[in-house]
Amino acid sequence: MLEQIRTVLSHTTHPGNIGAAARALKVMGLSQLTLVNPKDYPCAEATQRASRATDILADAAVVGSMEEAVADCRLIVGTSARTRTLPSKLITPRELAEKIKHNPSRLPVAILFGTENSGLTNEELQICHYHVCIPTNPEYSSLNIASAVQLVAYEMRLALCEQPLIVEQRQVESDLAISREQFSGLLEHFEKIMLQTGYLVLGQERLLPQRMNRLFNKADLTVSELNILRGFLSSMEKHVKRIEQNH
Amino acid sequence: MLEQIRTVLSHTTHPGNIGAAARALKVMGLSQLTLVNPKDYPCAEATQRASRATDILADAAVVGSMEEAVADCRLIVGTSARTRTLPSKLITPRELAEKIKHNPSRLPVAILFGTENSGLTNEELQICHYHVCIPTNPEYSSLNIASAVQLVAYEMRLALCEQPLIVEQRQVESDLAISREQFSGLLEHFEKIMLQTGYLVLGQERLLPQRMNRLFNKADLTVSELNILRGFLSSMEKHVKRIEQNH
Known part of the structure; x- marks a missing residue:
């Protein structure tokens, strides 16, 4: 299941963050990475920060629009370090992992991460079925994007890597x-x-x-x-x- | 309780990792940072990677030995991205958070992170009550040290912070x-x-x-x-x- 979870980074500014995100994914056993219009990529700094996770970078798809990045996905969620004005279906990373675990028919799943400064745009948030809010210190919610990828990937590994609790039902x-x-x-x-x-x-x-x-x-x-x-x-x-x- | 959890970085090589760790702590509401013989600190790169969490760096204690770093602590745990030959008292970050929650008499708690290349030394591991193993991909367990700090701090926040995860929004x-x-x-x-x-x-x-x-x-x-x-x-x-x- 981890192989069918796609991390989508939209308009990432710093190439170092793309490399760090690749490393964060691989260390948790995730592999799908899609980059929507990265500002400066490919780039030596990305490769360096990826450590030995350069295979994730080599396999990453670079696309021109968010629609293209998520076209075949059956569950799309947007991440945010703070609550937004749109309260629809706000969940935690742990709740998201549980949802995916119990609904394998929603795979492939896309998890969207916005640009470093301002996060996902309203347009990007609108295509999401859920908004994932990572709990942070309300007085300082400046979570690095690669750290956000790390936390979400960690919850995915914990929930999805063991034997499923509920026997999968055949889907028609x-x-x-x-x-x-x-x-x-x-x-x-x-x-x-x-x-x-x-x-x-x-x-x-x-x-x-x-x-x-x-x-x-x-x-x-x-x-x-x-x-x-x-x-x-x-x-x-x-x-x-x-x-x-x-x- | 989060204020009584001390993150101890031992012999950290790259100053950027110290800055990133400070940011990772602050974003989860932790504040105590102690550095045991950092290789290159203070350093502009640490300050830069700390983003606006420079107060954590300013308040950080820099000490000459691990014994000094943990002298007043009642619970000491060492982290590792892989299981060691010492299987005694191996727990996950989530289990650690639960232990602290149910045993506040063990505060202050010290959580030790070893050097980037080789982790904690055997001497450092021997003073630990528990060894915390962060679950990772067995084929690639190269977790960045600041990412490890981030994951442990996140579990601490989830278990020990009484604030609601997501603030309810006003209904129109x-x-x-x-x-x-x-x-x-x-x-x-x-x-x-x-x-x-x-x-x-x-x-x-x-x-x-x-x-x-x-x-x-x-x-x-x-x-x-x-x-x-x-x-x-x-x-x-x-x-x-x-x-x-x-x-």
Whole structure:
């Protein structure tokens, strides 16, 4: 299971932190690392701080967007050293590890870490099913990014490396959680019909797409549920066409 | 209790690790740091890696022997990233935190970290009541010393800090969860339109209403989200009416 946990570093500024993160992952037995638009990479400092974990760096994917980094993931969580104004589904790293342990159908999992200075952007947080808050001193919550990666990877190892407590149940295809790509397709379908019915007017309701994203992210949709919603939306389109043709 | 936990770094080689350890301690609310014969300290690199935790460095004691560092301590533990030949009293960081929590009479506690290359010496290990083994990948157990300090400090904070992990956030009216009555109203609205578009045919798809119920139950809808969905459904009805009238 540890092999299916992807650490995603977004717009990391200091290459030393990327190297230290690679080392932090390997020492806990994790291996998937994806870098979204790193500022200065590859870089000798990254390699040096990685110590002998350079294989993690060599295998790391460097991509141009967060959507690309998480496209095939069924559970996406964003990390933060402090609580944000968005209180939806705030959990601790330990709770996250338990969730993954008891829901292996949500693999692959992406755990997102934002840039050193300001963390994840609101856009990045919005694609997350949960926000993981690492408990820190409220008077000094300046957790180094590689240290944050280390703490989360440690909780993953503790929870996922031993024998599972609960025997895995065989999953049928339609009960699988949907991927981020399927999720984006659903939101686009909703938006298309919302524009058609006039519920959404481009340029006017900027928050509506965000709210739809959050609403359905909370639902943790399965493939069969996705099919219901897509089928419903398609039936609406066909219905409108039929009326137009019959008149 | 966190104030009575002393981190002791013995013969640390790289000053950057001392700075990073100070930051790791402060971010978890620990403050006592003692340095036994550091190789290169004070040093600008230590200050830089400490970020804004320089107060921990300023207050750190620099001593000439381990005996001096732990003289007033009632519980002394040595850390290691791998199991040693000495298996006696081997515990995990989490078990250590529990022990301290349940035996406050053992405070102050000293937690010893050895030199980067070879860890604690046999002499240093012999004064320890317990050996703390941080679980790592057996194929690559090269845990950075500041990362080890970070992991142990994190377990101390989780077990010994009484503050709630996550501060509850104020609820606004539109963030309230919907009532069952509002929930039923939403499902009826969906059903009405599903019948209209032909997606649901009465008597044929008995499972569909159950599935819709489950899907939206998982979403934990708020009042503002309910309003979005009801508004969208109403816009569909109006759109169909408009087309019918225009043709």
